[in-house]
Amino acid sequence: MSPFFVMSLLLGLIFGQTASLCAPSEYTIHVEKRECAYCLAINTTICAGFCMTRDSNGKKLLLKSALSQNVCTYKEMLYRTALIPGCPLHTVPYYSYPVAVSCKCGKCNTDYSDCVRDRLRTNYCTKPQKLCDL
Numbered sequence: 857m858s859p860f861f862v863m864s865l866l867l868g869l870i871f872g873q874t875a876s877l878c879a880p881s882e883y884t885i886h887v888e889k890r891e892c893a894y895c896l897a898i899n900t901t902i903c904a905g906f907c908m909t910r911d912s913n914g915k916k917l918l919l920k921s922a923l924s925q926n927v928c929t930y931k932e933m934l935y936r937t938a939l940i941p942g943c944p945l946h947t948v949p950y951y952s953y954p955v956a957v958s959c960k961c962g963k964c965n966t967d968y969s970d971c972v973r974d975r976l977r978t979n980y981c982t983k984p985q986k987l988c989d990l
Contacts, residue, residue: 878905878928880956886981887951893942895981900936900955903928907961927964932957 881904888895907926933954943949 878903878907878959878961880959881905885953886985887938887940887953888981888983889940889943889947889949891944891947892940892949893983894940895983895985896938896940896951897981897985898938898951898953900953901957902954903930903956903959905959926961928959929962929964930954930956930958931960 880901883900883902883904885898885900886895887898905928907928909925933956935952936955937950937952940949940951
């Protein structure tokens with residue numbers, strides 16, 4: 857291999873990591889339960905942004921590890937719990953949600969992330985809204 861090719865490859869790999877713009881981003885989750893009188897709007901952080909990926913057009917020439925399709929996902933997260941107001945006594949009025957502390961570009965882990973964006977779902981309230989800013 858020529859030195860120019862090797863240098864270009866190394867610079868491409870380095871630039872690929874520095875060009876990723878994956879970071880915690882503010883997001884509002886709307887939560888409601890059928891039994892409760894109110895919808896709760898929760899301000900939290902999620903991982904969002906751009907991650908460099910490799911085009912799979914050359915998949916016959918490259919190793920499978922070189923064909924990764926990285927997404928912006930959680931590096932560190934914690935869970936918080938909010939109380940949904942207006943719930944009757946027989947209903948559990950708590951809702952736990954993730955808070956992104958730090959993010960990374962990597963494989964999507966379906967154990968704790970929704971890796972497919974469902975365009976039909978909406979994020980809004982159908983009941984009177986209460987704001988929870990934790």
